[in-house]
Amino acid sequence: MLTEQAILDALRPVQDPEVHKSIVELGMVRKVEIKGDHAAIEVVLTIAGCPLRNKIDMDVREALAQVDGLKTYDLQLGTMTDEERANFRAVLQGTKDQPVPTLLDPESKTLFLAIASGKGGVGKSTVTANLAVALAKMGYRVGVIDADIYGFSIPGIFGIGDQKPTLIDNMLLPVIKHDVKIISMHFFVPDNRPVIWRGPMLGKMMRNFFAEVHWGDIDIMLLDMPPGTGDMALDVHQMLPKSKEVIVTTPQLHATEVAARVGTMAIQTNHEILGVVENMSYFEAHGEKHYIFGKGGGERLALELKTEVLAQIPLGVAEEKGDAIYDPQTPQGEAYARLAKTIGRKIDAVTMVGDRENF
Structure with missing residues (x-):
């Protein structure tokens, strides 16, 4: 019946x-x-x-x-x-009052990974997005907060288009693309207008990204940091005292010199640097590597910060498919897959293999 x-x-x-x-x-x-x-x-x-x-x-x-x-x-x-x-x-x-956002609770099992750079134009956001997708393919539950309030570009890299977060009362549901949950200032600025804000307003917006967005269960939250060592970087370091950091640079000497300041800031605020990603390392054609922007920048930076080079990402353009996420079979896609595995091993080494409860 x-x-x-x-x-x-x-x-x-x-x-x-x-x-x-x-x-x-x-x-x-x-x-x-x-x-x-x-x-x-x-x-x-x-x-x-x-x-x-x-x-x-x-x-x-x-x-x-x-x-x-x-x-x-x-x-x-x-x-x-x-x-x-x-x-x-x-x-x-839940019905329990939570004055502290779940993600910021000291008992939170989410690992925060800040992707930082000393200057703009080194591909930090591209690294963030492609690393997030590669980690999601490994089975991690991944979120991305586009913390670059002035220069937000994560939605464009993911090819999100006009899609917006769902609003339920005062709660936002992040946009999901490539199995990654995403929130960005892009969703709240009409017609690509400039954001003309100062420090306190920036910090409040970041806290809203933690408090007003329902993230659900997240293993790894990547933060696409604004370049440099300004107000936003300092706010994030204060809000997330246990976050890890990856520094993105290109091979040029001047890029690594600026990136070193960001790494020094992380060290001074007691944040662990997982390593350096050297982006646009070389261009490969007919089996031969061409070092368009020079060589050795990533190694110099890693040596100065007493860390290691996690990956060297070759120069390339993602296929014209509406986003800038590299196909897994491309040299860039393969490099990001290796980077994700390296970061996964580092995470497991700290949290004990397979024990996500210690994130």
Whole structure:
């Protein structure tokens, strides 16, 4: 005999694609009515025009096809009421008051990895984005905060386009691309207007990225830092006293000299430097490497900061596919995969192999 419970049990494995929790647990199944072997089912979405509407519809129908005794059904997709959205948020965040954002809680198991550079134009954001994708492919749950408030470029590199974070009451759901959760100032600035802010406002925005965004479970949070040693860099170092750091440079002498200041700041604020990434190291053609920007910059910087060169990324252009994420089969993609494995080993060496609970 067909029952409401049988329908709910079938729908329980169906997850909201943005938050990766059961639509039953989230209260998205508003109605199930049974008449013989027919069911009328209503599933409600967080907002009208939900961009993942078709995905949820397809997943629900696939689940209903497995229900014994269900011959026909009517499926309606609606929109949550204010009360239902409040319940949705309560399930995600819990009912306990959390004056400290979950990510910033001392007990948080998320590892913060700041990707920094001394100057702009060295490919720091490209390194951040491609490293994030490579880590996600290894099975890590990865987020990216575009902390470069003035020069945000992460959404463009990921090819996100006009997609925006979903807003539920005062809670934001990050945009997901290539299995990476992303938040950026880009989403809140109309028509690519310049951000004309000073230190205190920048710090407040960064705290909002931690407090007002529902990140869910994150293993590694990458922060695409603004270049240099200004207010934002100092704020992040103060907010995240246990974050690790990767310094990005190009081979030129002047680039490494500037990058050394960023590394020195990290050391002075007791942040561990995992190593140096030398970007645009060489251009390879017909099996021969051409060192367009010189050689040895990464090694010089690593020596000065008493660390190591984690990777040398060759110069190249991502395929014209709407983003700047390198294909895994390209020399650049292979370099990022090796970099991700190296960082993964370093993380495991600190946290004990396979023990994510110590992040």
